Amino acid sequence: MAQHDVIVVGGGPGGSTAAWRLARAGLRPLLLDTAVFPRVKVCAGWVTPEALADAQVDPQKYPLTIQAFSACRFEFDGARTETCWRRPASYGILRREFDHYLLDRARAAGVDVREGARVTAVTEEADGVRVVSPHGTFTASVAIGAGGHRCPVAHALGDVSEHEEVVVAQESDPPVAPVDRGAGQVVGRSGALRRAGPEGLWVVLSQG
Secondary structure: OEEOOEEEEOOOHHHHHHHHHHHHOOOOEEEEEOOOOOOOOOOOOEEOHHHHHHOOOOOOOOOOOEEEEOEEEEEEOOEEEEEEOOOOOEEEEOHHHHHHHHHHHHHHOOOEEEEOOOOOEEEEEOOEEEEEEOOEEEEEOEEEEOOHHHOHHHHHHOOOOOOOOOOOOOOEOOOOOOEOHHHOOOEOOOOEEEEOOOOOOEEEEEOO
């Protein structure tokens, strides 16, 4: 048995940030994740300024791939709608970089990070929570479930609705050459062209 103050299941942005804050507060968090980082994470490559603020990440100081977006254009069946903002409405990041960066930040703060550790059982004990994984059996007073849709903590201790649905999406980030705005494609080299949903629906994000 290994004793920790808190066990965090899930090493994504939410789990790693929670563990990082707990370690900075003087606690001894353990973080378990099935994946080995850096991992491939499909979709979720846009984060809002509010999300970055919650994670205490300054976009001006973030050392990896990040692209501010202040304009968004939707085109479908010949129709076009464009919205612009005075300041960035979102940022484009690569999740394999972003998640790994946050996990390394937690590790540097003293979090006991165990990668490749799939949680196989979670039980509530008289004095806390017991979590079993290939890395061992761990106990703590508190467990945080940050494992996404199939989080073992949520399924073992939470109230997961039977009506919860999984939405399947497709995302594509093809390289796009700069073209004229009037041609109806991409605005400059700073643009990011993504196809989402039905065939022929394109979303163009740019710096305006």
